[in-house]
Amino acid sequence: MLGEVAKKKISELKGKFPENRSAILPAMHVVLEEVGYYNLDVLKQVAGLLGLSEMEVAETVSFYTYFPKEGVGKYHIQVCTNLSCMLLGAEGLLQYLQEKLNIETGETTADGLFTLTAVECLGSCGTAPVMQINQTYYENLTKAKVDKIIDDLRTRK
Amino acid sequence: MEKILFKYIDFPEQYKIDTYIRNGGYQALSKALKEYKPEQLIEMVKKSGLRGRGGAGFPTGLKWSFVPKDSPKPKFLLCNADEGEPGTFKDRSLIEKDPHQLIEGIIISSCAIDAHRAFIYIRGEFAFGAKRLQEAIQECYQKGYLGKNILNSGFDLDLDVYRGAGAYICGEETSLMESIEGERANPRLKPPFPASVGLYKNPTVINNVETLSNVPHIVINGGEWYANLGMPKSTGTKIFSLSGHVKKPGNYELPMGVTLRELIYEHGGGIKDDRQLKAVIPGGVSTPVLTPAFLDVKMDFDSLYEAGSLLGSGATIVMDETTCMIKAAYRISKFFEHESCGKCVPCREGTRWIRQIMERIENGKGKEDDIDLLRDICTNIVAKTVCPLGDAAAVPIMSTIEKFREEYEYHIKNKKCMVDLGSRFG
Numbered sequence: 001m002l003g004e005v006a007k008k009k010i011s012e013l014k015g016k017f018p019e020n021r022s023a024i025l026p027a028m029h030v031v032l033e034e035v036g037y038y039n040l041d042v043l044k045q046v047a048g049l050l051g052l053s054e055m056e057v058a059e060t061v062s063f064y065t066y067f068p069k070e071g072v073g074k075y076h077i078q079v080c081t082n083l084s085c086m087l088l089g090a091e092g093l094l095q096y097l098q099e100k101l102n103i104e105t106g107e108t109t110a111d112g113l114f115t116l117t118a119v120e121c122l123g124s125c126g127t128a129p130v131m132q133i134n135q136t137y138y139e140n141l142t143k144a145k146v147d148k149i150i151d152d153l154r155t156r157k
Numbered sequence: 158m159e160k161i162l163f164k165y166i167d168f169p170e171q172y173k174i175d176t177y178i179r180n181g182g183y184q185a186l187s188k189a190l191k192e193y194k195p196e197q198l199i200e201m202v203k204k205s206g207l208r209g210r211g212g213a214g215f216p217t218g219l220k221w222s223f224v225p226k227d228s229p230k231p232k233f234l235l236c237n238a239d240e241g242e243p244g245t246f247k248d249r250s251l252i253e254k255d256p257h258q259l260i261e262g263i264i265i266s267s268c269a270i271d272a273h274r275a276f277i278y279i280r281g282e283f284a285f286g287a288k289r290l291q292e293a294i295q296e297c298y299q300k301g302y303l304g305k306n307i308l309n310s311g312f313d314l315d316l317d318v319y320r321g322a323g324a325y326i327c328g329e330e331t332s333l334m335e336s337i338e339g340e341r342a343n344p345r346l347k348p349p350f351p352a353s354v355g356l357y358k359n360p361t362v363i364n365n366v367e368t369l370s371n372v373p374h375i376v377i378n379g380g381e382w383y384a385n386l387g388m389p390k391s392t393g394t395k396i397f398s399l400s401g402h403v404k405k406p407g408n409y410e411l412p413m414g415v416t417l418r419e420l421i422y423e424h425g426g427g428i429k430d431d432r433q434l435k436a437v438i439p440g441g442v443s444t445p446v447l448t449p450a451f452l453d454v455k456m457d458f459d460s461l462y463e464a465g466s467l468l469g470s471g472a473t474i475v476m477d478e479t480t481c482m483i484k485a486a487y488r489i490s491k492f493f494e495h496e497s498c499g500k501c502v503p504c505r506e507g508t509r510w511i512r513q514i515m516e517r518i519e520n521g522k523g524k525e526d527d528i529d530l531l532r533d534i535c536t537n538i539v540a541k542t543v544c545p546l547g548d549a550a551a552v553p554i555m556s557t558i559e560k561f562r563e564e565y566e567y568h569i570k571n572k573k574c575m576v577d578l579g580s581r582f583g
Contacts, residue, residue, distance in 0.1 A: 018357050021339025022319075029281070029320050056339075063341035063498075066281040066323030082243045083442055083488050084400040084474055092582025120325065120492055121243035122282055125400035125472070126407045129582065135284035142583055 002045050006034035010049045023050050024060045028067050039070040073108045073115035075153050078132045081118045084125035093129045093141055094118055100150060113154070161374050161386075161394050162367065163410040166254050172289055174296040177257040183302060185373035189265045190310035193376075198269035202372065204380030206392035211237055211328070211365030212441065212469045214391075214458040223352035224270045224360045233356045234272040235363040236263055237333060238279040238286070241325040242441035243492060244472030247396040247408050248366035252279070252286040255370070256293040260316065262369035264302060265376055267314050270362050274315050278333050281322040290318045325496035329544045330363045332498065343500040344544035367396055387413030391457030395468075401475035402429045414460065418452040421475055432477040436560070440469020442489045443549030445556035446482075466556075481574035482561040486553055487515040493550035504547035507538040511554055518565065521572030528558060528565050 002010070009030045013023035027046050031038050038061070047057040061067065068076055077097060081090045094116075098104060101114050108115040124130040127139035138149055165171045165180050177183070189198055203218030224232060236259065240248040251259055259277075267275050279287050294316055297303040305313045324342050326332045331345035334356045355361020371393060375383050386393050391413040397420055400406045404426030411420065417437060421427065428434050434449045439456065444467040447454065454464045461468045476485060494508040511534055514527050524530075535551035542548070558565060567575045 017337075019338060022337055024339040025320065025322055025336070028322065060339055060341060064281075064322035064324055066321070081488075082492060083438075083485060084244055086485075086488050087401045087474070087476060087480065087578070087581070089580060089582030092580040096582065120495055121241060123240050123246050123249050123280065125244050125246050125474070126398060128400060128406070132282060137285070 001035075001041060002031070002049075003034060006030055007045075007049060009034070010046060014050055020050055020052060021056060021060070024052070024057055025064070028061055028064075032067055036074075037068045037070045037072045068115070071108065074113050075133050076115045076117065078117045078119040078122070079105075080120070080122040080124070080128070080130045080132075082121035082125075084121075085128040085130055088128040090129045093131070093146070096143060096146060097131075097150075100146070114150075158394070158412055160410045162251065162255075162258070162370050162396060163408070166250065171255050172253070172257070172293065174257055174293065174300060177255070181377075182257050182373075183261055183300075185376040186261050186264055186302060187308055189268060189376045190308050190312060195269050195271055198265065198376070201380040202269070202375060205371075205375045205383035206380075206390070207368065207371055207375065207383065208391065208458060209365055210367035210371075210395070210470070212242065212443075212467075214468065217364060217368055220352065220364070221266070221270050221362055223350065224362060225353060226271075228353075228360055230359045231274065232270055232272040233359055233361040234263060234267040234270060234275040235330075235333065235337075235356065235361060236275065236277040236366060236369055237328065237330065237363055238277050238283070238366045239321050239328040239333060240283075240366070240470075241280055241328045242443065242470045242472055243489075244398060244400055244438065244441045244474045245470040246398045246400075247471065249283060249286055250408050251366050251370050251396075252283065253289050256289050257297075258370045258373060259366055260290075260293055260297060260302075262372035263316060264297075264307065264314055265372050266362070266364065266369055268312050270360075272362070273313050274317075276317050276319045276337060276356075278319045278321060278327065278337060280327070281320050287318050287320050294318065324498070325492075326498045326544070326546060329546065332544065333363065334361065341498075343498050344546075346543050388455065388457045388459070390459050391468075395456065395471050397424075397456065398470070398472045399425045399475070400472070402432065402477040402480070403427070403475045404429055411456075413457040414455040416452070417447070417454050417456055417473070420456060420473060421452075425475070428475065428477050430477075432479065434475065435478045435480055436476045436482060436485075438472075438474040438476075438553075440467045441472040442474070442492065443545075443552055444469040445552055446560055448560055479576050479578050481519075481568075481576055481578060482557050482564050483515070483519050483568045484574060484578065486557040487512075487519040489553045490515045490550070493546065497546060497550070501542040501544075501547060503538045503541045504550065507534050507547065508550045510534050511550065515554070518568050519574075521568075523565075523569035523572070525569060527569060528562070532558060 207217045208214040332342040336342040351361040490512040494512040538547045
């Protein structure tokens with residue numbers, strides 16, 4: 001559910017645009033930042049705060065892939081698998097992460113820490129292979145780099 | 158050649174307004190507001206020959222001139238920063254490292270079309286870029302470059318960053334407008350064109366990040382100066398995003414008309430591990446593939462069109478001799494299936510069929526008539542959809558069949574790849 005900060009930020013979006021529906025995506029970015037995921041209750045709350053119907057919010061949000069649903073791990077690892085990254089080892093990177101985290105692509109680790117997803121082009125093709133964890137890009141990846149990134153996140157928890 | 162857009166790209170703290178101003182920034186804005194009328198700015202950009210850098214190459218000044226002068230409706234300027242064409246990463250660099258160059262271009266362009274509200278629509282994944290832009294916009298309000306009565310000229314402009322959420326289709330201009338309006342981003346049928354019926358049904362101009370970043374330089378140096386750079390019909394410089402099997406991948410700002418050979422072998426340092434070149438996609442995955450026979454093609458809108466491909470966004474993806482073209486085409490087909498918005502049946506169904514057939518060929522289960530079937534499906538998508546995504550999905554398949562037919566036949570007959578990319582991850 002949304003906390004007070006998220007509620008305040010979303011309420012402030014109301015009236016910021018010529019049409020209120022324009023506030024749906026900005027509100028969902030607030031949800032991502034403050035909560036990290038959404039579910040049906042969150043969508044209902046967003047609709048209430050923006051003065052829109054639940055259906056209006058749900059039909060828009062369901063079009064977009066960027067906002068993770070409830071159940072996503074604390075760290076959402078998104079591996080680019082598009083052409084430029086594929087040419088430079090994205091499949092090997094994905095495989096390595098699957099083995100390292102002991103999950104398949106699309107799954108979340110039992111401790112709820114990591115979710116592994118294969119995604120389309122992240123727009124960082126000159127530094128392939130690339131992955132994004134939550135809002136941060138990791139580029140020019142090697143096994144050694146991946147080891148360090150994952151180990152650091154594990155200790156940070 | 159002296160760089161224009163990338164002149165200060167690696168200058169320390171160029172993203173801060175004080176550094177940008179010290180390096181000559183916002184002089185163009187002052188000049189534009191004080192010395193030119195809006196129609197003179199449009200004329201200047203027309204004269205420059207600047208063409209849209211998002212992929213279509215439409216003349217920028219002409220696009221601006223389509224906005225009705227006498228309309229009582231509010232006008233909007235949109236910056237398309239939904240950089241999503243696989244292979245393209247130039248706008249990200251312009252946004253993160255020199256955001257004020259873009260913002261200055263946006264303010265001048267808004268003045269030219271008499272828009273008082275502008276949005277930068279940036280893809281959701283570029284969280285860092287969005288933050289950079291928001292901070293730069295804040296700086297502009299503090300300095301009086303945005304808001305009411307900019308530099309005492311009487312011109313008002315409000316600029317916002319609008320973050321997308323993972324949909325490639327939003328790079329298509331009308332889908333982008335639907336997205337800002339809070340709708341599912343399905344493209345609109347044209348006409349009416351955005352210049353008359355755009356965002357919130359108001360007259361709207363939408364330009365790419367690189368296009369708008371050129372505008373301050375045109376104002377400072379004049380349209381004629383710009384028109385003398387590059388090629389006669391593709392003026393100026395272009396940022397080429399070079400990726401794949403090259404020694405030095407990266408963004409290179411070069412004059413329009415540079416040869417593919419120079420781009421790959423001089424600037425990109427040649428093919429990684431000194432392997433042989435097999436294929437190049439010159440303008441992002443939706444443009445037709447070229448073989449090494451085309452290495453001397455000039456990289457500009459018209460020359461690439463004549464060579465049977467397109468400049469697109471200038472995203473040059475290099476593939477060496479170990480690349481299986483079926484695997485490459487299959488990967489591209491998965492992308493378009495994923496990104497088809499579902500509005501038009503030929504694209505929604507066709508992209509899925511293409512992916513299914515490519516998948517079975519790649520997995521050694523291809524059938525003899527699959528090549529003809531693919532061509533048939535592609536022909537029935539092209540020009541039968543509301544937006545260019547359908548064409549974009551068909552083109553890589555048709556062009557790989559045309560250029561690498563024997564590899565398709567080998568794959569189907571022998572149930573395996575002709576060559577093996579191997580694991581490049583270490």
